Amino acid sequence: MARTTGSDGEKTEATIREAAVNLIARFGYEAMSMRQLATEVGVQAAALYRYFPTKEGLLFTLMREHMEGLTDAWEAARPTSADPVRRLAAYVENHIAFHIERRHATHVSNMELRSLSPERLTQILRMRTAYEKELRAILRDGAEAGVFDIDDTGLTAMALIQMMTGVIVWFRPGERLSITEVTATYLSMTMRLVGAASSTAPRFLSGAQRTL
Template structure:
């Protein structure tokens, strides 16, 4: 029997995850079959099971990888941002926008496909999301304690700011009227005004 294109030993998990990411983002998790993922990679559908037990695991791995990358990047930046709540909030704002703009498929899946995770996988991803939210909530609480911010409920403010910043992905396009630097500056000004005394 002739070998299928790509069915040699260099087919790896990362190629399968990239194909799944693209297909899930374009068509939605529920509409994509393992056969379609295999076709995108260029292997027989059965070969996928050498790399992943099922489609649910692929979805979970994609979300987990995205959240772990985000948390790792924030940890690195937080160490540089210093102690000043205003500087930390600006860094969080600008970094959130830029990190997410560079990963539109990951962001779409991370927000739109949560409902398709099993309860166990959902709990793990939700825990990672909560860790990220906690960083912003801590910044806001520190700013309130320092008398720099006036935020009646830091947790609600955290949800509002993250939703606002993530929303940039729905409309921003490179080469449009505003550069990404300009968008960051405008959003930072809005966030600053939202929380300042």
């Protein structure tokens, strides 16, 4: 079957992005050289620069695609229901599932913001703010409906996001708990943290086990 140049090009670009995420996660962005990346991918440095003319442009692409992926995943997972408890549960499930699948990219996105130019940093931070705003809206709706008991919507949103993203630091597939069990426990902690009455916060996932 004949391959088009386009599909080959896309394949190479995807290979470069994946190799870059792994190298940056391992050594840090400042320490990674484009030469090192070219060697890792098995192409000439000149070929690499055709796809990514600058190293910072490459970093920006990685971060933008990470945030676009997260936003798209949430768009797809967002329930049609207006119920704050259901929406919060969907947000938690999507956030944990997305980040567990992309540990290295998450690490790079959180750690290497310092190396973006001010304009590009602003662009990434704007995407993050839009995504976090979705969570704040859910929390605010729940508080206004009297379903949640929250002191400070902004702080609660930050606390939940840090808590959930933190899963990638210690979670390894195949250990004591499955992703389903971890997610069930995080859902239960989230619902308690936002003061959801237990009657309105049933366990959303089957397979949750009490290990205490």
